[in-house]
Amino acid sequence: MRQFRFQCMFFVVVALLFLAASDGVSADNKWSVITTPELKALVDKGEDLVLVYTMPKIFNDLRHIEGSVCIPLSKLKTSPDMPADKEKLIVFYCLGPA
């Protein structure tokens, strides 16, 4: 019986994690996924956000989304381009699921 209860709990946890992931939200609700139309709508609306391209500078120079700043992950903690306001919307992108 105890083993059955453990199996049920395990199933519920896995299901919750799956639901969270499928809804585009991280398992701990700390960040969420944004789609192409959603991002375009925010940009067109002039939303106050920081759009961050995390690829190295030589990739950024070649091509990037208009209005984004280049901050490779290794520079994230030291970059002056990261906003001081911790509530500000930050959208990260890279080369996608290549």
Place this chain on the structure above:
Amino acid sequence: MAVEMGYKNVKVYTEGLPGWGKARYPMVSQASYPDVDIPLISAKELASMDKGSIFLADIRPPADFGKGSIPGSQNIFLDDIHESYASLPKDKKIVLVDHKGKTTLVTGRFLAMKGYSNVVRLDGGFNAWAKAGVSAGN
């Protein structure tokens, strides 16, 4: 990482640059690299090369390089290569090594723009080297 830094409103655009380009939304280009071929070499070919005539440039992050690397390679981190490329020799064949071979084409073309004409890339990157059974180490 941004969440760890205390940012509370973080989103990830997982479709990334390809998704934006596919939708034909505006992109900016500040440089164009020569459209040259940067030949691929296999781990087996690399193992049989004369080490004196090549410069093995491992462009992975220092932390990954520290965990294991191809003997004789040097860490020229991709995030800084726009500043550090000049330390690469022009009189040797440069072999670019990344994780999986996904970033070396652009890197090779960047180097070609800077006058490096003898650049090749390890097919499959360090992962392929490790898989090929060649021992890693510094």
